Amino acid sequence: MTEKIEVLTRIASALERLAPPPAAQVDWLAHPAYVWTGTEARAVATLEAPKLDMLRGIDTQKERVVTNVERLAAGHAAHDMLLWGSRGMGKSAVIRASIRAAQDLHPGRIALVQVAQEALHGVTALFTLLGKVDRQFLVYIDDLGFEEGDGTGPRLLRSWLEGGVEARPANVRLAVTSNRRAIVGRTMSEQDDPINPRDVIDDRLALADRFGLSIGYHNCDQPSYLTIIHGYAEQYGLEFEESDALEWSRRRGARSGRVAWQYVTELAGRAGKVL
Numbered sequence: 001m002t003e004k005i006e007v008l009t010r011i012a013s014a015l016e017r018l019a020p021p022p023a024a025q026v027d028w029l030a031h032p033a034y035v036w037t038g039t040e041a042r043a044v045a046t047l048e049a050p051k052l053d054m055l056r057g058i059d060t061q062k063e064r065v066v067t068n069v070e071r072l073a074a075g076h077a078a079h080d081m082l083l084w085g086s087r088g089m090g091k092s093a094v095i096r097a098s099i100r101a102a103q104d105l106h107p108g109r110i111a112l113v114q115v116a117q118e119a120l121h122g123v124t125a126l127f128t129l130l131g132k133v134d135r136q137f138l139v140y141i142d143d144l145g146f147e148e149g150d151g152t153g154p155r156l157l158r159s160w161l162e163g164g165v166e167a168r169p170a171n172v173r174l175a176v177t178s179n180r181r182a183i184v185g186r187t188m189s190e191q192d193d194p195i196n197p198r199d200v201i202d203d204r205l206a207l208a209d210r211f212g213l214s215i216g217y218h219n220c221d222q223p224s225y226l227t228i229i230h231g232y233a234e235q236y237g238l239e240f241e242e243s244d245a246l247e248w249s250r251r252r253g254a255r256s257g258r259v260a261w262q263y264v265t266e267l268a269g270r271a272g273k274v275l
Contacts, residue, residue: 026040026041026042026043027043028041028111028129028130028133028135029108029133029134029135030043031043031044031045031111032044032045032046032047032099032100032103032111032112033047033099033111033112033113033114034111034112034113034114035113035114035115036113036114036115036119036122036123036126036139037116037119037122038116038118038119038120038121038122039122039125041113041126041129047096047099047100047103047112048096049093049096049097049099049100050093050096050097051097051235052066052097052098052101053231053235054097054231054232054235055090055093055094055097055228055231055257056227056228056230056231057090057220057224057225057227057228057231057257058089058090058094058217058257061083061090061094061215061216061217062090062094062097062098064213064215065081065083065094065095065098065213065215066094066098066101066102068081068173068213069095069098069099069101069102069110069138070098070101070102070105070106072102072110072136072138072173073102073103073105073106073109073110073136074106074109075109075136075171078173078212079173079211079212079213080161080173080174080175080176080210080211080212080213081173081174081175081176081211081212081213081214081215082176082177082178082208082211082213082214082215083095083175083176083177083178083215083217084177084178084179084208084214084215084216084217085179085216085217085218086179086217086218086219086220086256087179087256087258088254088256088257088258088259089217089218089220089256089257089258090217090228090257091177091217092140092142092177093257095112095138095140095175095177096112099111099112099138108135109135109136110135110136110137110138111135111136111137111138112137112138112140113126113130113137113138113139113140114140114141114142115139115140115141116141116142117141117143117144117145120141120156121156123139123156123160124156124160126139127139127160127167127168127169127172130168130169130171130172131169131170131171131172133171134171135171136171136172137171137172137173138172138173138174138175139168139172139173139174139175140174140175140176141174141175141176141177142177143177143178143179144176144177144178145178145179157176157207157210158207158210160174161174161210161211162210174211176211219255220255220256220257220260221255222246222255224255225245225246225249225255225256225259225260226242226245226246228257228260228261229245229260229263229264232260232261232264233264233267236264236268236273236275237273238264238267238268238271238273239267240263240267245260245263248262248263248266249263
């Protein structure tokens with residue numbers, strides 16, 4: 001009997017050594033940003049974000065986001081935000097830059113918490129944690145889009161925004177980016193609905209309308225594309241020819257803030273500089 005107990009003890013000890021150690025409790029007051037995995041948080045020591053004055057060609061959108069984030073950082077009434085529209089036009093960059101600027105104005109008072117779409121199931125638990133912390137938080141969900149037939153995701157989002165039992169606490173606001181304003185996918189059959197196709201579309205947009213701020217980012221025209229490049233080039237002391245920048249966009253087959261940044265990266269590489 002004693003031998004069996006000893007064997008079981010050794011097995012238990014071996015299993016304990018093999019098991020991963022428990023995750024350390026994150027300090028919600030110590031870092032500028034965090035990543036939420038769905039079950040736990042990972043601290044981000046440095047928030048990588050461009051300076052606000054580098055982000056050009058989206059002045060109206062930038063001003064609205066910056067104003068709202070600053071209100072949140074100060075502990076004032078602030079909106080949940082939906083940033084929707086064209087790819088590569090600086091939606092996520094504006095959010096990160098706004099947080100960093102607010103942290104400069106209100107040191108230690110606000111943090112960014114990024115949540116991947118696959119971690120949405122754990123956001124309610126995240127809210128429970130953040131609601132107990134004496135700090136403001138912007139929970140950021142990038143590139144959100146629900147597929148046809150996904151009822152759980154939209155239901156959760158409505159609950160968070162509408163003040164239901166799973167709603168985010170007073171010190172937390174949501175910032176969501178999406179390539180489409182409706183967030184939920186639409187099918188061609190909706191356009192042919194013989195009863196009332198407008199009702200179907202309005203129901204899709206109703207989810208977006210629950211955000212206090214819905215900010216559209218639109219296709220980049222040529223002047224805006226060059227303005228964006230000028231903002232980056234001035235910051236990094238880079239010179240360029242507009243004809244070369246336009247040729248770069250033609251080869252890429254698009255004009256956007258992302259393409260502009262890729263061109264600036266090319267300029268820095270040519271000049272032997274590090275961005």
